[in-house]
Amino acid sequence: MNKEKIIIRDQLIETYADVYTKEVLDALEIMAPFNREVKKLMDIRMQRRKERAQKAIRIDFLNPEARIPGSDIRVKDARAGNFEGAMVPADLQRQWIQGTGPGAKPNAPLENSIRNVAYALLSGADGWMFDGEDALGQVNTMSLDNQRNLKLAIQRSPVFLKVAESVAAQMNAWSQSFFGEEKISDWRSQLDFTTKIFRARGLHLDDRHIELTGGISFSASITDLTLYVTNNYRALMDAGSSVVLYLPKIQTAEEAALWNRLITALENHLGLPIGTVKVYVLVEQLEATFQLMEIRAVLGKHFVGYNTGRWDYINSVSDALSWDPDFINPNIESIGMTYGYMRNYEDRVRRAVNTPDANGNYALWQGGMEPNIPVGSEAGVRSSMEKALAGAAREQREGASGKWVAHWKMVHIVRPVWQRVGEPNQMGRNFPPLGYSPEDAAGLVLLEEAPRTIRGARNLLSVGLQYGNAFGQGMQAAALKPADFFGNEDVLYLMEDMATGEIRLSILWEWLHKKAIITESDAASGVTAGDVFTLELFEQLLVEEYDKLLKASSKDVHESSKTSTLPIARRILEVYVKESTKIPWFIDLLNINLNNFSQKEAEKRIHMYVKQLKETGQRITANLDFSA
Structure with a gap:
């Protein structure tokens, strides 16, 4: 691949010299040629969407005899587990509760903005997905503030430690009022408890601060992958931590194969063994649910698990069937994880992660998001927390190894659901193998009667x-x-x-x-x-x-x-x-x-x-x- 010229807008290369280091800039130059591949696959995605709408075609399973585009793996081999996957590393074996949220605030000075990271790492969550995508604002230079704050926290900079000490006192005061006890006994050691995970932006998005020569917009996925891994892999590995990403909005195994090439190219450039970077995939797109084993196979040594969630997935089903006059969703409040197509989607994911690869390895299933926050009247909080715990208990029974929460205050409320069971994860639970019949396909778009009001x-x-x-x-x-x-x-x-x-x-x-x-x-x-x-x-x-x-x-x-x-x-x-x-x-x-x-x-x-x-x-x- 020929190198392409990276252009960073305004004076950001100087203002964020700690983010755009020489090592990062070198890596961006190496990764830049992949921008053409990202654009090509996004064009294919839009064309596929257009053709389905014009011809009224529903999404279906791949031909088992075909090779997965962008790989040398046959579809039937992926489905049978005939591929080399990843062993789940020690710091991901137990992920009962993962919190999620951005590591920066809009238009905030550093000591205020970095508080987000302190809340996360002191929360008691087993992992925290620092969001570069759906939950991170993009005004001004927020994406760069997010990268800077994570780097400072991972390196245990003095400014972060000062903020963390203050935040710990505030969190303990709230815990004392809500639980009747403090939850942080030693704030310094607490910072080492939570596995750090980063969600890159999806392939469909472009970065706001980088272009290529000729005014060509540049992939946000390449940007986020390169900046986060290059800036933090040494500090993470020196601390005995894994380098972990969440990959969003993947629609097909072909797109997952591109992600695999991106990650592998960066690992090669940085001199890291293939498989150093581990990835969860958020199953947020209907089409991906038709290709779960194929996605898992092409990500190979990088893949550790799937996450199921509600919001993006509902949107993808709606969009994929926008041409179908008979497919009309009910009130959004009716579309929970036990509703029609959602129930079947979740079931396919748990079957996929519990299909062993060629070495007998299984993968993780992280359950969905708990959006409630324990702030309101006593009756309101009690009712909402009962619903939150019931939802967590259902996911645990169904086989999830953990779930997400959207606020640090929820961690110690929901985590005991898994803590009482005590098993680090539920990998290897026995579920029926995945099917690929017309009935299986129909279940993934199953509507059930519910109100529209x-x-x-x-x-x-x-x-x-x-x-x-x-x-x-x-x-x-x-x-x-x-x-x-x-x-x-x-x-x-x-x-x-x-x-x-x-x-x-x-x-x-x-x-x-x-x-x-x-x-x-x-x-x-x-x-x-x-x-x-x-x-x-x-x-x-x-x-x-x-x-x-x-x-x-x-x-x-x-x-x-x-x-x-x-x-x-x-x-x-x-x-x-x-x-x-x-x-x-x-x-x-x-x-x-x-x-x-x-x-x-x-x-x-x-x-x-x-x-x-x-x-x-x-x-x-x-x-x-x-x-x-």
Whole structure:
């Protein structure tokens, strides 16, 4: 591969010299040629999506006799476990609870921003997935702040240790009030308890700070992989820790094979044995569930486990079947992990990780996200925590080796579910082998009867608007709830990230364009059970829910946002839901408006995106404000 010239915008190479070190810049130059492969696979992905919609084709299993694209492995060998996988390293053997969240805050000085990392590493979680993707804001230089903070924490810098000591005292004060005891006895030793994991951005995203010669946008996946591993592998390995990544939004084994080549190339460049970097894969896309063993096989010595989650996966199912007039999701609250297609998805994942590879190795299954936060009225917290524990107990019974929580306060509430059982993991549990029949395929898109209500539509709209607003403010993870429940302490805020925003708009799009039938009457909006969700109804509810946000206190909707990012969020939601050509990613429209507070400019950018998507089938993923 010929080397390509890396261009870093403005003076960031000097401002973030501790992130863009010479070693990192050398590695980026080596990795740059892979950018063409990423772009090619994303073009293939969009073409595949277009053809399925045009020809009304559902996703199906691969031909067992074929070779997996991008590899030398046959599909039938992958399914049979005839490949060399990875042994799960010691610090991943027990991952009862993994926390997740970003390692930086928007527009915050270092000592404030790095507190996020301190909360995580003092939480008592077995692992913490520091998010570079769905929960990390991308305004200004947040992605670089995230990398800097993680490097400082992993290297145990004085600034981090100072902050950690202060944070430990605060966390103990909360624990004393909630549990009746302190949870951190020795904050310094506690910092070594949690395995550090990093989630890179998906292949569908571009970095905001790097371009290649000629104004070619550069893969965020390559950027995140290169910066995190190159900056931290020595310190992690010197401390006896594994180098671990979460890989998101993979749709096919061909895309996973590209990830494998990326990781292998970086390991070779850094002089690391192949398989040094370990990866979990988030099963967030419907198509991936048709290729679980194939994905596992092509990642080979790097792969340690799958994670199942709710939000992104629902969105992917909705998007994959956007062409099908009969596939209409119910209220989002009805689509839990035991619902129709979700139940079958989870079952396939647990079967896949418990299929042994050629050396008898199994893989981990990490369960889904617990979005509740124990903040609210006594009754509200009690009710929500009961639901959280019931959900965790169900996943443990079903075979998960652990689950995620979205806030450090939840770690010691949920972790005892696995701690009481005492086994480090559930690898090797006996489940039936994976099937590849038409019935198996049908189960992955199985709808079950559930309500579609005006209350459900209001919840989708209100939180969708708030999320778009929070994104523009630099908070890609935010504690939100529908406006009708502002001030009601019995209804708790839930941690929402990019994935929850995506699915809310996707369901609204379905209801409008597929003429969803409302199942319950609603006197306030003049709707009778059996009525269709019309454009007029959508516009009426949008006006009403938006007005509630304008009248909300600054606690729920920052006053300054009501004349800046909130109206832009409204316009994005409106365009996304109304467009007959379904926009593939809500995040695209948000990303092209990052750091933009002009309604006029937002209109221009949204129009440009929609026009290009319709005329060429291409998304706009570059930073429109890039300045060399």
